[in-house]
Amino acid sequence: xxRIEVVEYTDAVCSTAWGAEPLLRRxxxxxxxxxxxxKVMGGLVGNAATGKESWDRVSAAEPMRAYWKRVWRLTGxxxxxxxxxxxxxxxxxxxxxxxxxxxxxxxxxxxLRRFREQIFVFGLGPQTPDEFEAAAQGVxxxxxxxxxxxxxxxxxxxxxxxxxxxxxxPNDYVRHLKHDSPMNGELxxxxxxxxxALPTLIFRGAAGDVTxxxxxxxxxxxxxxxxxxxGATADPRPxxxxxxxxxxxxxxxxxxxxxxxxxxxxxxxxxxxxxxGDGLVYFTPAEARARxxxxxxxx
Numbered sequence: 001x002x003r004i005e006v007v008e009y010t011d012a013v014c015s016t017a018w019g020a021e022p023l024l025r026r027x028x029x030x031x032x033x034x035x036x037x038x039k040v041m042g043g044l045v046g047n048a049a050t051g052k053e054s055w056d057r058v059s060a061a062e063p064m065r066a067y068w069k070r071v072w073r074l075t076g077x078x079x080x081x082x083x084x085x086x087x088x089x090x091x092x093x094x095x096x097x098x099x100x101x102x103x104x105x106x107x108x109x110x111x112l113r114r115f116r117e118q119i120f121v122f123g124l125g126p127q128t129p130d131e132f133e134a135a136a137q138g139v140x141x142x143x144x145x146x147x148x149x150x151x152x153x154x155x156x157x158x159x160x161x162x163x164x165x166x167x168x169x170p171n172d173y174v175r176h177l178k179h180d181s182p183m184n185g186e187l188x189x190x191x192x193x194x195x196x197a198l199p200t201l202i203f204r205g206a207a208g209d210v211t212x213x214x215x216x217x218x219x220x221x222x223x224x225x226x227x228x229x230x231g232a233t234a235d236p237r238p239x240x241x242x243x244x245x246x247x248x249x250x251x252x253x254x255x256x257x258x259x260x261x262x263x264x265x266x267x268x269x270x271x272x273x274x275x276x277g278d279g280l281v282y283f284t285p286a287e288a289r290a291r292x293x294x295x296x297x298x299x
Contacts, residue, residue: 185213
């Protein structure tokens with residue numbers, strides 16, 4: 001069977017995109033043998049300090065924590081508790097993900113996930129190359145020195161701007177969408193531009209393009225996949241065991257563990273359970289060492 005291109009419009013600081021991580025991990029695990037995945041860095045925050053003379057990264061942190069706590073009640077994915085340091089713009093972060101793509105899509109996806117975890121688990125919004133490097137310690141396959149050099153390349157800046165522009169060219173489906181739900185996928189307007197809601201996925205297959213926008217149930221992703229390529233959902237991979245899940249991803253929130261492996265799933269005995277303030281996030285020993293986490297909390 002031919003493959004489907006999945007185009008995902010996203011941003012590391014988007015709490016709804018973070019909330020969709022368990023759903024998209026399940027989609028990729030079950031149906032990844034049919035998928036080619038492309039993440040488009042949407043540039044959610046151009047400059048948070050615009051029009052705010054007193055803005056600083058410390059004082060801006062708590063209002064975001066309070067907002068993200070409300071989103072947590074919808075998605076079940078962690079909010080930063082506490083939030084220590086907010087970022088001023090997601091443009092440098094988005095360009096850093098594009099620089100990581102020069103070392104492979106899997107590496108870039110892992111870097112993006114690390115940025116999300118740094119924000120929503122550890123409460124640190126990375127803004128500078130030093131902060132990016134601190135967040136990406138131990139990412140498998142990432143050459144940190146090369147990555148830092150690549151972040152300054154003109155072609156990396158242009159690749160990010162191309163993503164930014166693509167996010168601001170929403171299709172007709174989204175322009176006419178009426179979506180009566182929290183964190184909906186209707187056309188968004190920010191900083192003088194129309195854009196896709198984040199996350200938005202477009203499935204591109206033999207039957208055409210199918211758009212799934214905003215916060216939706218998992219079943220809508222599978223329906224979009226099936227509509228783009230009839231028969232694509234007929235041979236799903238069985239859901240992972242906890243051992244398989246940690247071998248694949250290395251870090252799972254308690255929501256992800258339950259959603260991917262079953263409500264009664266327990267993590268392997270050697271994982272490190274980190275208390276983020278309102279629950280647990282589980283790390284393999286290698287991931288825990290990369291984050292400087294101490295002794296395991298009994299899981």
